[in-house]
Amino acid sequence: MSGSGELGRALRGWRDRTAPATVGLPVGGVRRAAGLRREELAQLAGLSVDYLVRLEQGRATSPSAQVLSALARALRLSAAEREHLYLLAGQWAPGPGQVSAHIPPGVRRLLDQLDGAPLSVWDAAWNLILWNPLWAALIGDPSARPGRERNIVWLHFIDPPCRISNTPEQEVRFRAAMVGDLRAAAARYPADAGLRALIKDLRDASTAFADLWDAGVVGVHEAVTKTVHHPTVGVLTLDCDVLTAPGADLRIVAYTAAPGSDAADRLRLLTVIGTEAMTEDGTPR
Secondary structure, three states: OOHHHHHHHHHHHHHHHOOHHHHOOOOOOOOOOOOOOHHHHHHHHOOOHHHHHHHHOOOOOOOOHHHHHHHHHHOOOOHHHHHHHHHHOOOOOOOOOOOOOOOOHHHHHHHHHOOOOOEEEEOOOOEEEEEOHHHHHHHOOOOOOOHHHHEHHHHHHHOOOOOEEOOHHHHHHHHHHHHHHHHHHHHHOOOOHHHHHHHHHHHHHOHHHHHHHHOOOOOOOOOEEEEEEEOOOEEEEEEEEEEEEOOOOEEEEEEEOOOOOHHHHHHHHHHHHOOOOOEEOOOOO
16 A cells, blocks of 8 residues: 555544544434544634545555644554654654644643633744634634645734734833743754744844844743633633643643633624634634
8 A cells, every 4th residue: 555545544534433422512413423523623723624534545646744733633642653643744753952832632632621711732933733613703713724824923024813912012112021921932942843943034024123132132921811802792801821741841821810800701702793603724813
């Protein structure tokens, strides 16, 4: 069997064994098999159904590292299975010198259970890799956005998001923290070509970023209040906290509202009228 055929067979096997409930999907309706439907896996991985079909049938032979990473996360592969996936695709799994998008099982369970707050997970370079339905409803569904449009630093300096507004003081602190994070990531992952390219392109495209980078600016993330302008439920004033996952070099961004507040009422409304199914891999914080 060809390498592409083996890859397709492995993907079908992993999809068939993955119960919808384990990835946060509803179990209702009649199902011919216990595993995920192609449409569900495609949504979870941020891929088109047509492309997933071609992968499983061995007609798509050169999936990118980003596609493999998204599939490994969506299927919740173990470390050994993830490495096998990359080998079947003719690639080496990302090594210790590169930014990792691997999400530990404990972090996944945490996000699955905390469905009452908008949550998102970012890698060390601030690429969005996982979000829950309420986050997509609040900020906007990033599943159709290409790679750079899922990087918060790129969006903030090049194409600012329209739903979140910062005060001038918040803007200064946020930019310093983002630049500091990229500087630290570049030191930890010197072999990551994608990270180097991101920093170079940011310096070329944004004078503001280049000035902060060259000045050696370093900042830290603080608990702040964010104002989100939602097109349906209106303006929400929410607390925004950046949490870290020990040992994984991930950032978890959580939006919360004080109990009984107007923002809490609007969030509850949003859970009813604007949620999307859990998906992976891209947007503004």
